[in-house]
Amino acid sequence: MQTVGEVGERAMIALFTAAAAERSDNADDVVIGSGDDAAVLAAGGPVVVSTDTAVAGRHFRFDWSAPEQIGARAVVQSAADIAAMGGALTGLVVSIGCPPATPVDRVLALNEGMVRQTHRLGGRVLGGDLVSAPVVVLTVTSLGSLADLAPVTLSGARAGDVLAVSGPLGGAAAGLAVLSAIEHGADPGLAHRFSALVDRYRLPQPDLTQGPIAARAGAHAMTDVSDGLVEEITTMAGASGLAVDVDSAAVPRPDGLDALAAELGVDPVRWALSGGEDHELLATFAPGDVPPGWTVIGAVGDAGGGPTVDAQPVGDLHGWQSFSET
Template sequence: MQTVSEIGERRLIAMFTEAATSTADDVVIGSGDDAAVFTATGPVVVSTDTAVSGRHFRFDWSSPEQIGARTVVQSAADIAAMGGRLTGVTVSLGCPPETPVDRLLEVNAGIVAQTHSYGARVLGGDLVSSPAMVITVTSMGVLDDVAPVTLAGARAGDVLAVSGPLGGAAGGLALLSAIDHGADPSLLDRHPSVVAGFRLPQPDPRQGPKAARVGATAMTDVSDGLVEELVTMSASSGVRLDVSSAAVPRATDLDEVGRDLGVDPVRWALAGGEDHVLLAAFSDAMPDGWTRIGTVSDGAGAYVDGEPVGSLRGWQSFSTT
């Protein structure tokens, strides 16, 4: 099995470029040159996300294709949260020299397949040596005749809603972690949908532009946990946000996983994160597929079932746990 150091950077980049080659009306120059060139049909939206091996993903928990695809999902969700439509991504990939080439090609295949599934294209990137695998995806999108939806627009009288179920990624992570610590491995077979929710979340990025078109006043994706996004939106908009935990839709089979692990699944739905569905405030009607979970009022802070979120918090990037 060849390694990255044996095959060399230029040959590997050529293999990446070949896998990413496809045509699109708005791509003038794609992957393979010094830089990509594309035509924008409106204001451009840009976001960058980084995933680090051992911190954000593990190859014994997910396939290389799932890991690559997941990095696109999390970056593309930020484009959707602004009301944008994804048009392209660039990828910076760092890895140790002894990394098997097949593993990198499989990661790249996941990146390309997920990007294409969104109707977008891989436009190029970078490849460097690093102590651990690091994948950085920069997503680019356009606003199709809609104004960008920010975190700061929620107003008293609005309602809060989410574009899909929550807690699947956190429940899947808890399940895999429990098996690491001696739980019955057959739990993976009993709860495949929850495990899949961690390995490769499946939010619908089309809900971002849909929400923008009907007049969403504020929006964000649920990457760090619902409570974290509520705290951020409350501070940005200068309002009080109230959510009913019973109204928050939960991922399929999440309650069963909670019973098996002795964990309240509501906690995963509120604080788990990485589902990448959208949280938005609406002053009027919301699109089909959204679920109302709360209200916006004068005041400050984020509340669940009438109580401040307090110590119930989501993902913290520089936490040591």
């Protein structure tokens, strides 16, 4: 099996360029694609930009996910930040760091996952970089367009708004709990019985078209649930200076989550409140403006109230941070 070190940087980049180019036939907005010093993207208005890094052993594990899933997930994580402003993904650039001993096939599979997911979301892979690093590190920088919409910020919530979410929460955390339980001795059959939850961890598939839909519906504030619902309402409450309360029973949970929680002896609501990496969209709207398919899970209250769950302080329900010990 050939390694990246044996094949070399330039040959690898030529393979990436070919993989990106063969799918960009009908991308009118790509003026210069992958393979030059920089790419050039046509822009009809403001450009939304966000960058996100995932590190092997910290954000993903090759024994827990296929490389295609790891690549696709890195794209979803970055693209969700574009959607959270009300933007639509147009293109992205990718940096891959990996040890020289990494099999070429693994890196090509990572890249394939990124290219496919980018196309699925309506964008194009515009270019990238490949460097030697002690572990696999993926950085995805996404670009998006707003069309004629104003960007929806973190800080725009208004007293009297309702809080709504675009899909179920807690699935990624539950899927991770399955893999972790098996590693600690649980029956490996658990991963088969709860495969839909494990898939939600391996590759969350939020409907990111809901970002522009929410913006068009008049969302006042929006973010994506990357670090857990309680963490996100804490940020929203802080940015707006308002109270943000979640009705914990109203938060949608994916199929199978309650059954798994019963089996593992944990509280399913806690996964929904604190679990990160679902990347569903969380927004506040005037009460009549919530788009179809969204679920109202709380309300925005008066100034200075801060974040609460069921009208109680959030306590230890904070979610995941990159440097936390958990």
